[in-house]
Amino acid sequence: MKKIHIIGIIIVAVAIGVIMSTLADAATYAQFSVVDNHPGKEFQVVGKLAKNSEITYDPKVNVDLFTFNMVDNEGIEKKVYFHGAKPQDFERSEQVVVTGKMEEGQFHADKILMKCPSKYNNGNTEGFTEIEANT
Amino acid sequence: MEISYVGENLISGQLGNLFIILSFVCSGLAAFAYFKSIHSPELESASWKKMARTFFYIHVGSIVGMVSILFYLLFNHHFEYYYVWRHSSTDLAMRYIFSCFWEGQEGSFMLWSLWHGVLGIILLNTSKKWEAGTMTVLSVVQLLLGSMLLGVYIFDIQIGSNPFILLREHPDMLNLPFVQNPEYLNFVEGTGLNPLLQNYWMTIHPPIVFLGFALTLIPFTFAITSLYIKDYTSWLKPALPWTFFGIAVLGLGVLMGGAWAYEALSFGGFWAWDPVENSSLVPWLILVGAGHLMLINKVKPNSMFSTYLFSVLSFLLVMYSSYLTKSGILGETSVHSFADGLPGQLIFILLFLVIGAFTLLAIRFKKLPKQQKEEELWSREFWMFLGALVLLISCFQITFSTSIPVINAIFGTEMAPPTNANEHYNSWQLPLATLVAIFIGIGHYLKYKKTDSKKFFKDTAVSAILSLVITIAVATSLQFQHYYHGLLMFAATYAVVANADYWFRILKGSIKKSGAAIAHIGFGFLLIGALISAGNKEIISRNNSEIEIKMNENENANKENIMLIKGDTVLMGNHFISYEGREKEGHNIYYKVNYYQIDDNGKYERQFQLRPFVQLNEQMGNVPEPATKHFWSRDIFTHVTYADLDDPALDDPNAYEEADTSLVKIGDTLFATNSIIVVKEVIKDIDLAANNLQPDDIAVGLRLEAMNVKGQTFDASPTLVIRQNRLFSIPSEVDPLGLKFNFKKINPETGEFTILKQEKTSNASDFIIMQAIVFPYINILWIGCIIMTLGSIIAVINRVRFPKLRS
Numbered sequence: 001m002k003k004i005h006i007i008g009i010i011i012v013a014v015a016i017g018v019i020m021s022t023l024a025d026a027a028t029y030a031q032f033s034v035v036d037n038h039p040g041k042e043f044q045v046v047g048k049l050a051k052n053s054e055i056t057y058d059p060k061v062n063v064d065l066f067t068f069n070m071v072d073n074e075g076i077e078k079k080v081y082f083h084g085a086k087p088q089d090f091e092r093s094e095q096v097v098v099t100g101k102m103e104e105g106q107f108h109a110d111k112i113l114m115k116c117p118s119k120y121n122n123g124n125t126e127g128f129t130e131i132e133a134n135t
Numbered sequence: 136m137e138i139s140y141v142g143e144n145l146i147s148g149q150l151g152n153l154f155i156i157l158s159f160v161c162s163g164l165a166a167f168a169y170f171k172s173i174h175s176p177e178l179e180s181a182s183w184k185k186m187a188r189t190f191f192y193i194h195v196g197s198i199v200g201m202v203s204i205l206f207y208l209l210f211n212h213h214f215e216y217y218y219v220w221r222h223s224s225t226d227l228a229m230r231y232i233f234s235c236f237w238e239g240q241e242g243s244f245m246l247w248s249l250w251h252g253v254l255g256i257i258l259l260n261t262s263k264k265w266e267a268g269t270m271t272v273l274s275v276v277q278l279l280l281g282s283m284l285l286g287v288y289i290f291d292i293q294i295g296s297n298p299f300i301l302l303r304e305h306p307d308m309l310n311l312p313f314v315q316n317p318e319y320l321n322f323v324e325g326t327g328l329n330p331l332l333q334n335y336w337m338t339i340h341p342p343i344v345f346l347g348f349a350l351t352l353i354p355f356t357f358a359i360t361s362l363y364i365k366d367y368t369s370w371l372k373p374a375l376p377w378t379f380f381g382i383a384v385l386g387l388g389v390l391m392g393g394a395w396a397y398e399a400l401s402f403g404g405f406w407a408w409d410p411v412e413n414s415s416l417v418p419w420l421i422l423v424g425a426g427h428l429m430l431i432n433k434v435k436p437n438s439m440f441s442t443y444l445f446s447v448l449s450f451l452l453v454m455y456s457s458y459l460t461k462s463g464i465l466g467e468t469s470v471h472s473f474a475d476g477l478p479g480q481l482i483f484i485l486l487f488l489v490i491g492a493f494t495l496l497a498i499r500f501k502k503l504p505k506q507q508k509e510e511e512l513w514s515r516e517f518w519m520f521l522g523a524l525v526l527l528i529s530c531f532q533i534t535f536s537t538s539i540p541v542i543n544a545i546f547g548t549e550m551a552p553p554t555n556a557n558e559h560y561n562s563w564q565l566p567l568a569t570l571v572a573i574f575i576g577i578g579h580y581l582k583y584k585k586t587d588s589k590k591f592f593k594d595t596a597v598s599a600i601l602s603l604v605i606t607i608a609v610a611t612s613l614q615f616q617h618y619y620h621g622l623l624m625f626a627a628t629y630a631v632v633a634n635a636d637y638w639f640r641i642l643k644g645s646i647k648k649s650g651a652a653i654a655h656i657g658f659g660f661l662l663i664g665a666l667i668s669a670g671n672k673e674i675i676s677r678n679n680s681e682i683e684i685k686m687n688e689n690e691n692a693n694k695e696n697i698m699l700i701k702g703d704t705v706l707m708g709n710h711f712i713s714y715e716g717r718e719k720e721g722h723n724i725y726y727k728v729n730y731y732q733i734d735d736n737g738k739y740e741r742q743f744q745l746r747p748f749v750q751l752n753e754q755m756g757n758v759p760e761p762a763t764k765h766f767w768s769r770d771i772f773t774h775v776t777y778a779d780l781d782d783p784a785l786d787d788p789n790a791y792e793e794a795d796t797s798l799v800k801i802g803d804t805l806f807a808t809n810s811i812i813v814v815k816e817v818i819k820d821i822d823l824a825a826n827n828l829q830p831d832d833i834a835v836g837l838r839l840e841a842m843n844v845k846g847q848t849f850d851a852s853p854t855l856v857i858r859q860n861r862l863f864s865i866p867s868e869v870d871p872l873g874l875k876f877n878f879k880k881i882n883p884e885t886g887e888f889t890i891l892k893q894e895k896t897s898n899a900s901d902f903i904i905m906q907a908i909v910f911p912y913i914n915i916l917w918i919g920c921i922i923m924t925l926g927s928i929i930a931v932i933n934r935v936r937f938p939k940l941r942s
Contacts, residue, residue: 002509003517011524018532018563025559026539027551044551059777059904063696085696085776085904088749089757099554111554 027099032076032107039102046097047072049090057086070096082109090114140303142320143215148299151204155297158197159281165190166274172267173364184267188259191274195252202245205298209235214323217305218242218298224325234332237341240461241298244283246342250349251277258353262373268360269353276352279484294480330750330758336395340388344415347385348453351418353377354425355450358443359492362499371433374446376934378426383927385419390920401761401774403908404669405916408560410465413537414456417530421449424523431516434583436504438520443503445523447492452534458485464540513588515581522574529567533560565623572626572662575655576633579641598636602629613671613911620670623662630659647937650930657923664916675708676907696776701901702809702872704731704739704845711739714903723748726775726903730764739845745773749780770910777904791875794891805890808898810841810872814888818852826854826865833857837878837888841869853878853890873898
């Protein structure tokens with residue numbers, strides 16, 4: 001067997017490894033209805049800040065706890081516990097993407113991606129801000 | 136009825152549109168004429184070529200024209216143009232006007248085309264027999280890019296997006312009332328530039344990245360031409376300097392992007408595997424592979440297929456990246472992608488180029504020079520080839536993971552990008568980088584064709600041992616957390632040491648041939664800097680307090696933020712920090728954070744102040760920007776994660792809260808949020824005249840001493856005055872503590888005094904939540920980057936000046 005064939009086989013094997021690892025590491029977009037049924041599994045949920053949602057952040061009690069209510073694209077509302085500081089301008093966000101999982105009946109998020117509207121709706125997604133909880 | 140608008144400068148836009156059309160048409164004509172000249176007999180060919188050159192010069196001239204006009208419009212705030220209105224504003228500092236130019240898609244396409252034009256002019260004058268072919272390809276690419284600026288409709292399909300469209304004619308604006316107002320320019324104001332881009336890096340980073348992108352086109356044109364005219368090897372020599380110049384420029388550009396992210400963004404680091412970062416890194420890695428494959432195939436054309444693959448792939452990946460970032464497909468996955476693209480047209484351009492290039496390569500595949508004899512294991516070409524394959528795998532991994540949204544779009548899947556991007560990418564890229572660094576270390580000691588293995592081991596043993604010693608010393612003193620950090624550290628150190636050894640011992644320190652060695656030393660340092668600064672970064676604001684609020688049993692609430700109340704001093708890492716207060720300057724609120732050390736006498740000694748800030752921006756949202764203190768051996772990065780921006784005290788920092796009334800005796804203590812106040816004594820001998828009092832007034836003072844948490848004391852002496860039968864008091868303020876005292880009454884029977892204590896509103900409400908990270912030895916990364924760029928440029932210069940020089 002020539003060296004080039006050995007190399008070829010290795011490359012194909014590694015490429016398959018790359019694909020598998022990406023598929024394994026990839027998170028899944030889901031709605032709260034699905035998230036509810038899979039406690040402990042991580043999902044990304046796209047939705048909006050619920051109207052009249054109670055937004056609580058009391059750094060004097062806990063610097064790294066921030067809660068709010070979110071409505072997913074199917075209209076289901078859920079309270080989200082985010083373990084990090086409250087993102088600047090959160091109330092203005094028009095779309096939020098949270099990454100987290102159900103634990104003991106509560107949705108705990110460790111990452112928030114929020115899109116703030118620009119006044120003139122220019123569609124430029126640079127309004128996106130990513131806020132990561134600290135790991 | 137026609138409305139005659141007042142104050143519009145229409146002529147500039149018309150001229151701009153003329154240039155757009157002229158440049159588009161001329162790139163097409165140049166492509167056609169150049170193509171004809173490939174196939175025509177000698178005499179005719181020369182006249183076609185002459186014509187093509189004229190068209191190309193007109194094309195480049197037109198690009199210069201449209202760029203100048205857009206700058207003119209931006210500089211003079213002509214908000215009647217949508218692009219100017221959308222990307223700039225009157226109050227924007229002049230130095231950021233450049234950033235406005237390339238903030239939008241149209242401007243960035245213009246910049247990119249301009250670089251292609253400039254490079255085309257150099258190529259046309261230097262490439263001799265390759266001119267006709269390479270310039271045909273380049274002109275076709277210019278035609279495709281030019282179509283992105285047309286802004287015309289063919290059967291309701293929009294082709295391109297015009298930078299000179301008027302505000303009132305823009306589709307988003309048509310039904311708005313201002314369009315009916317002939318004097319709308321009197322009140323229209325631009326929406327301004329994204330605050331994140333108002334940074335000096337953003338004036339220099341985009342032109343450099345786009346020059347790097349443009350340079351990837353040149354090896355592409357050479358590769359396509361040589362396949363087309365079936366001359367498979369002689370293109371390598373003229374293409375090489377272009378390729379390595381591209382490597383230098385694009386590498387610099389990518390790292391400048393990292394520097395900007397580090398300085399201006401708040402994710403805490405220089406690299407986050409964001410899709411936009413990835414899509415500029417990948418073409419660079421492929422270009423590096425292409426350059427090295429060209430080097431070995433110039434000596435012996437044994438792996439020509441790979442050389443072609445890499446040479447065309449780099450540019451195609453640039454096109455793919457511009458599709459990813461400009462079409463909006465990244466959607467929710469990227470912090471900075473642009474959604475206002477023309478996905479259809481971008482896909483068409485991308486597919487046209489990909490299918491064209493690969494079809495040609497497939498047709499010619501059988502005719503490529505074949506490998507005569509299998510590569511020797513102990514040959515430089517074998518290991519360089521392997522190195523290129525490692526780069527290919529690395530790129531495949533990055534591209535595949537970055538393309539998750541594309542995969543979703545094609546297959547209808549619902550995948551989201553990996554939650555922990557760093558972990559996901561690093562698990563692949565760290566071992567691959569380790570391999571590459573080892574190859575870089577051994578590369579120069581391997582000879583072309585065959586190497587004496589004994590001599591090889593002797594030559595490299597010293598470097599390997601030295602690197603091992605350095606690695607062990609560094610890994611133990613910095614306490615590396617993972618064994619694979621040690622492996623990468625060893626590989627990168629070895630790359631540096633072996634190349635330095637090669638440069639000094641074998642090349643005798645000669646500059647002429649040193650380019651490759653220096654560039655590789657730089658790359659090694661870059662890896663070391665990246666590894667140590669990211670792998671050993673320390674979040675010093677981690678909360679170590681006893682109070683721990685657990686959300687549930689499984690998971691600790693994360694604690695990486697620290698709360699600072701104005702005036703408080705807390706221990707963080709090995710510094711004491713205190714938040715001194717905030718300051719509003721223009722659109723920014725600066726938060727002054729002081730870092731102290733305790734000196735030998737137990738006194739706090741201020742070392743430095745950091746001023747992270749939040750930029751208030753109504754249109755784009757408020758943006759926090761970090762502040763970083765640079766030391767030679769580490770950086771302290773400080774960033775406000777939360778501050779109450781609606782705090783009324785922000786507008787009137789001197790407002791006081793309601794007063795607290797207390798009855799006190801001498802020796803009693805009062806408490807404020809930031810201090811303890813002791814009632815010291817009664818002052819009887821008050822100098823009436825000095826206090827603007829009348830000679831027959833009776834005045835009694837009370838001396839109070841306020842001590843803050845640092846043990847500093849401040850005196851206050853509120854005074855009670857009796858004038859005839861009336862009582863009034865002269866308040867006393869302690870400005871540094873935001874306190875005010877009033878002495879209201881004396882009760883002679885009990886010996887008690889009535890005191891009113893007032894605190895500034897900001898005392899209680901002024902606090903910030905902050906994060907601080909130490910990045911050790913991050914300077915090694917930047918130094919590595921500079922060395923690598925210098926090395927590549929030395930290599931390019933010497934390749935151009937001494938074409939016969941063997942590497």
